[in-house]
Amino acid sequence: MAKKDSTLDYDYLHKIFDYKDGNLYWKTDSTANKVKGKIAGCLRKDGYVTLSLNGISYFAHRVIYFYHHKSFPEMVDHINGIRNDNRIENLRAATRSQNGQNRGKSSNCTSGVKGVSWSKNHNVWKAQVTFDNKIYYLGGFKNLKDAKSKVVEVRKEIVGIFAKHE
Numbered sequence: 001m002a003k004k005d006s007t008l009d010y011d012y013l014h015k016i017f018d019y020k021d022g023n024l025y026w027k028t029d030s031t032a033n034k035v036k037g038k039i040a041g042c043l044r045k046d047g048y049v050t051l052s053l054n055g056i057s058y059f060a061h062r063v064i065y066f067y068h069h070k071s072f073p074e075m076v077d078h079i080n081g082i083r084n085d086n087r088i089e090n091l092r093a094a095t096r097s098q099n100g101q102n103r104g105k106s107s108n109c110t111s112g113v114k115g116v117s118w119s120k121n122h123n124v125w126k127a128q129v130t131f132d133n134k135i136y137y138l139g140g141f142k143n144l145k146d147a148k149s150k151v152v153e154v155r156k157e158i159v160g161i162f163a164k165h166e
Helices: 012-016 059-069 095-099 143-161
Strands: 017-018 023-026 049-053 056-059 075-078 091-094 115-119 126-132 133-143
Touching: 012 059, 017 059, 023 059, 023 126, 049 059, 056 059, 059 075, 059 091, 075 095, 091 095, 095 143, 115 143, 126 143, 133 143
Parallel strands: none
Antiparallel strands: 017 023, 049 056, 075 091, 115 126, 126 133
16 A cells, blocks of 8 residues: 655655656666656556655655645545546645545446435435535435436535536
8 A cells, every 4th residue: 555655855756756747757777667767656456556665655646746736735636537647737636525526426326326316215316415524415306307406516516626426
């Protein structure tokens, strides 16, 4: 697992890496794995890129964010949701709640709409948005289209630019 990054040094990163198009490239040869001009890091099974510095594993998107902004936010969010798209224009600072909103619907979503589920007891589509550990219940709707519209409207209002509806 990639570790926290508080030990990284901004000047050191610029000394050992060049950045281009979402990748970090080694500036110097130091080991068989660190060859000048070679992309640093490897793709994990979960889709994230990690790299090793001084025996410590880091997420590449966090290193790239720090490389450009000289700070570490709580989370670094991939705007388009693609975990290995580490172009700086695709990375933004986020809280844990904001980052969680930029996920698609869960695999067990039976309605096909994030935040909407069928209520057998009331025979309606139940709509809700969860953000910052709060559940916003939006009501029950006779048709799925109305429930989806309400969820999208409220999610945009509460979550803002981090809202992902599909």
